[in-house]
Amino acid sequence: MLRVRFAPSPTGFLHIGSARTFIFNWLYARGRRGTVILRIDDTDVERNTQQSLDSIFEGLGWLDLGWDELYRQSERLELHRRAAQVIFDKGLAYRDFTPAGSDEGERTRGEGAWLFNPGMRELSREESDRRAAAGEPFALRFRVPRETRPEIRFDDGVYGAQAKATADIEDFALLRSDGMPTYHLASCADDADLRISHIIRGQDHLTNTFKHVLIFEALGAEPPTFAHLPLLVAPDGTKLSKRRHGPVVSVTTYRDAGFLPHAFVNFLCLLGWSPKDDREQMSRQELIEAFSFEGINRSNAVVNFKEDDPFDPKAIWLNSVHIRALQTEELADRLLSVFEQAGFDACREKVLRVVPLIRERIRLLNEAPAVADFFFLRELAPYDAAELIPQKGDAALARRVLERARAVLGTAEFTHQGLETVLRAEAADLKIKAGQMFQPVRVAVCGRKNAPPLFETLEVLGRETCLERIEQAIRKLP
RNA sequence: GGCGCUAUCGUCUAACGGUUAGGACGGAGCCCUCUCAAGGCUCAAAUACGGGUUCGAUUCCCGUUAGCGCUACCA
Numbered sequence: 001m002l003r004v005r006f007a008p009s010p011t012g013f014l015h016i017g018s019a020r021t022f023i024f025n026w027l028y029a030r031g032r033r034g035t036v037i038l039r040i041d042d043t044d045v046e047r048n049t050q051q052s053l054d055s056i057f058e059g060l061g062w063l064d065l066g067w068d069e070l071y072r073q074s075e076r077l078e079l080h081r082r083a084a085q086v087i088f089d090k091g092l093a094y095r096d097f098t099p100a101g102s103d104e105g106e107r108t109r110g111e112g113a114w115l116f117n118p119g120m121r122e123l124s125r126e127e128s129d130r131r132a133a134a135g136e137p138f139a140l141r142f143r144v145p146r147e148t149r150p151e152i153r154f155d156d157g158v159y160g161a162q163a164k165a166t167a168d169i170e171d172f173a174l175l176r177s178d179g180m181p182t183y184h185l186a187s188c189a190d191d192a193d194l195r196i197s198h199i200i201r202g203q204d205h206l207t208n209t210f211k212h213v214l215i216f217e218a219l220g221a222e223p224p225t226f227a228h229l230p231l232l233v234a235p236d237g238t239k240l241s242k243r244r245h246g247p248v249v250s251v252t253t254y255r256d257a258g259f260l261p262h263a264f265v266n267f268l269c270l271l272g273w274s275p276k277d278d279r280e281q282m283s284r285q286e287l288i289e290a291f292s293f294e295g296i297n298r299s300n301a302v303v304n305f306k307e308d309d310p311f312d313p314k315a316i317w318l319n320s321v322h323i324r325a326l327q328t329e330e331l332a333d334r335l336l337s338v339f340e341q342a343g344f345d346a347c348r349e350k351v352l353r354v355v356p357l358i359r360e361r362i363r364l365l366n367e368a369p370a371v372a373d374f375f376f377l378r379e380l381a382p383y384d385a386a387e388l389i390p391q392k393g394d395a396a397l398a399r400r401v402l403e404r405a406r407a408v409l410g411t412a413e414f415t416h417q418g419l420e421t422v423l424r425a426e427a428a429d430l431k432i433k434a435g436q437m438f439q440p441v442r443v444a445v446c447g448r449k450n451a452p453p454l455f456e457t458l459e460v461l462g463r464e465t466c467l468e469r470i471e472q473a474i475r476k477l478p
Numbered sequence: 479g480g481c482g483c484u485a486u487c488g489u490c491u492a493a494c495g496g497u498u499a500g501g502a503c504g505g506a507g508c509c510c511u512c513u514c515a516a517g518g519c520u521c522a523a524a525u526a527c528g529g530g531u532u533c534g535a536u537u538c539c540c541g542u543u544a545g546c547g548c549u550a551c552c553a
Contacts, residue, residue, distance in 0.1 A: 009553050044552060100551050114480085114549080139551045159483070168481050168549090176551035183553045207482050207548040230484080230546095237545055267490095270502090274491055278501045297484095297491080300546060304489045304503085314490060314503045324516080360516045371514095423512090438512040450514040 002034030003197045006067070007187065009041040010052040014059030014251045016303070017202065017232040017240060020268040024229060025200045026065045027269070027291040037194060038067040042074045043186045059251035064261045071194070073186050080181035083189035084140055084174050087218045092145075093174055095128045095138040096120040100177050116141070116171035140175035142214060152210045157198075157227030157293040164210045172211050188212050192221035203228040203300075227293050230272045231300045240303065248303070248310045257311065258338065258365030263322035267315040271301040281321045320363035328355050335368050342369035344376035353460045357452035373447075375460060380447040380469060385476040387443045390436035399477050400430065401440045406470045414463050419455040444473030 006022040008014070029036045038060070042048045060067075073080075087093045098117055121143065132138060146166045153163045174185040181189070191199060206228045216223040233239050240249040247253040254264050266282055274297070275282065275290040282290065304312040323331065332351045339346035354375050362368050374380055388398045404426045412422045427437035438454050445466055451457060458466050 007553090011553075041553065047552070096551085098551095137551095141551090162482085164482070170549070172549095173551050178551080180551085182551065187553085202547095203483070204547055205553090208553095210482095228483090233546075235489085239546075270490060272490090276492065278492070280490090280502055299484045301491095302489060312489080312503085317503055320516095358515095361514070420512095427512095433512090435512050442513065446513095448513095452514080454512060 001195070001197065002029060002032050003037060003195055004029045004034055004200060005037040005039050005191065005194065005196050007039040007041045007190075007201075008056050009044060009047075009183075010049060010056060011044065011047040012052055012242060013055040015240065015249050016251055016254075016268065017249075019059060019063060019251050020232060020271065021201055021229060022060065023063070023065065023265055023268055024273070024291070024296075026067075027288055028198065028200060028293075031288045031291055034197075035069065036065075036067040037069045037071065037196070039070075039190060039194070040072045040074075041183065041187065042072060043077075043080075043181055043183065045074075045180070055250075055252065059255075062251065062255045062261055063265060065265070069194075071190070073190060076186075076190060076193075077181065079193055080186045080189045081175075081179070083192075083219055084181065084185060086220075087142070087174065087215070088140060090218060091143070092218045093140050093142050094121055094123065094171075095132060096141045096171075096173075097123075097131055097136055097138045100137075100139070114170060115144070115146075115167075121171065137177040139173045139177045141171040141173055142211070142218070144169045144171050144214065152213055154209060154213050154223065154226060156206070156209075157200075157225055158230075158296045159203075159206065159228055159298060162206070162209070164207070169210055169214075174215075184208065184211055184215060188215040189219065191224060192216060192219050196224050198225045198227060200227045200229065203231050227296070230297050232271055232303050233300045235302055235304060235306070237300075237302070245305075246310075248305045254311070254315075256366075258367065259315070259319050260322045260326070260334075260365070263319040264315070266322065267312070267318045270314070270318075271303065272297050281318065281325070316363045320360075323362060323365070324360055326359075328352065328359075331355050331359060334365060338365050338368050339372070339376060344369065344373070345378075346376050350375065350460075357456055357460065361452065374445070374451070380472075383443065383447045385473075385478070387449055388440045388473055388477060390432075390439045393432070393436055395477050397432070397436070398440045399474060401426075401432075401437055402444060402470050402474050402477070404430065405437075405441045405444075406467060406474070409458075409463065409466055409470070414459055416455045416459060419458050423455075440473070441470065444470045 004025040006025050008018050026036055028034065040053065084093070096117055098120060144166050149166050151163045151165045152169070153161065156162050172184055173182045175181055209226055213223045231239055234245050238244065242249055262284060265284070266287070269287055270280065273291070273295050276295055304314070329352070332348060332355050335355065336346055336348055336351050339351065354372050358368060358372050361371050389395055390397060390401065405423065408422045408426055412418050423437055423441070424434055427434045430437065439449065442451055442454050443449055445458065445461060
């Protein structure tokens with residue numbers, strides 16, 4: 001039974017690195033009929049916030065992946081304390097009465113003294129019990145078996161065989177002096193209890209894993225399979241953080257900028273993992289089928305953003321590819337709400353007709369209002385009359401072109417074919433290039449030079465609007 | 479400082495001893511074309527450094543350098 005978990009701690013918004021970890025867990029499980037568990041690691045009561053929790057669910061919901069089981073560590077404290085008790089009863093942990101936050105001067109003295117607090121490790125059970133009974137606060141520390149075992153090993157799904165000398169592993173805390181479990185204990189106790197079979201997480205936990213193996217063993221549980229992921233870093237090589245890098249590390253920033261969740265997931269997958277066959281654009285199903293630990297890299301991946309350009313160019317490109325691949329109906333549905341937010345009077349009917357004209361002209365959903373405004377606005381945004389003047393022409397030519405267009409559009413069949421035929425005929429008649437004929441009309445009707453192809457645009461706009469705007473344009477001319 | 483991990487174009491990556499070191503994004507140019515896109519084609523661009531092993535190293539080993547991570551009663 002394959003079971004994976006994603007265990008964010010609610011101390012900030014959902015980070016894109018965390019999102020990628022979740023995605024890889026999800027992909028691994030979905031491709032192998034496994035179970036995805038979401039566990040909120042909220043044992044650090046000082047730093048947890050409801051706002052952060054909301055942000056995590058918001059981000060996860062947007063990714064559109066889902067999970068099968070949900071737990072909160074704060075509701076499982078009894079389990080953690082029982083686990084601590086089990087380890088203590090086996091003599092594999094000891095009470096450390098050193099006051100929290102103290103300098104622990106003695107620990108810094110001598111070779112390897114940082115590994116543990118000598119006085120406390122050797123405290124007799126009787127004295128330890130007596131001081132505990134007297135109400136003296138203590139932290140519970142794991143007694144790393146340096147005398148009996150030279151090293152701890154495990155096989156990582158990504159990094160291969162790993163070993164670390166017990167002489168280099170410190171006596172880490174299991175319980176804080178307030179009785180709360182530490183991350184190491186809570187995490188392992190839960191992983192064991194929830195029967196997690198594969199732990200897929202960031203590489204920042206690679207060296208912690210030796211401690212975790214020790215805890216699993218102390219609990220009498222078989223350690224799961226571990227697979228560590230290379231980290232996502234900023235262009236300067238440092239790890240992504242809100243303080244240094246701002247909102248670019250937050251998942252909701254991408255949502256708000258108009259990324260498609262499937263494109264965003266696709267992009268994140270390509271950071272630190274490769275299908276190894278040059279595919280870039282991949283559907284969710286393709287990702288599920290292609291994902292395996294073998295494709296995961298071991299070096300950190302840079303998210304290539306800049307201050308003036310907050311998104312990785314490849315993410316934007318991938319988004320445009322996904323936009324173009326979307327069914328017209330689905331893209332229309334998504335853009336409908338974008339247009340509504342922009343204050344446009346848009347209906348699905350109209351958006352459905354506009355989508356084919358703008359789909360390959362937007363990279364982000366949010367670019368649509370700026371590209372398609374003239375389809376929805378009653379009144380065109382003000383533009384410079386000089387724009388109406390065609391290449392190698394003057395205002396007089398613009399006027400002639402527009403007057404001809406006005407005349408001809410009054411009766412022309414409003415279809416691509418019909419419009420093209422009459423407008424080209426007029427250009428020939430005026431002995432000017434087609435482009436010189438089309439540009440004044442385009443600007444008159446769209447309010448700018450750069451716009452979708454003319455005939456389709458006129459068709460969608462309709463005869464009435466076109467004539468009205470051409471009329472206005474003629475009046476603008478000197 | 480100690481321990482661990484990593485190192486291919488600017489960026490994401492492919493090549494698991496033998497390739498003109500491949501693809502993509504971004505950049506430059508050309509083509510297509512009613513503008514803008516999209517699309518097609520072309521170009522520039524990389525094996526961190528030094529030693530080995532080998533007939534032959536991007537690939538294996540060692541060292542150097544650099545980066546990252548852990549070294550909390552944070553997670």
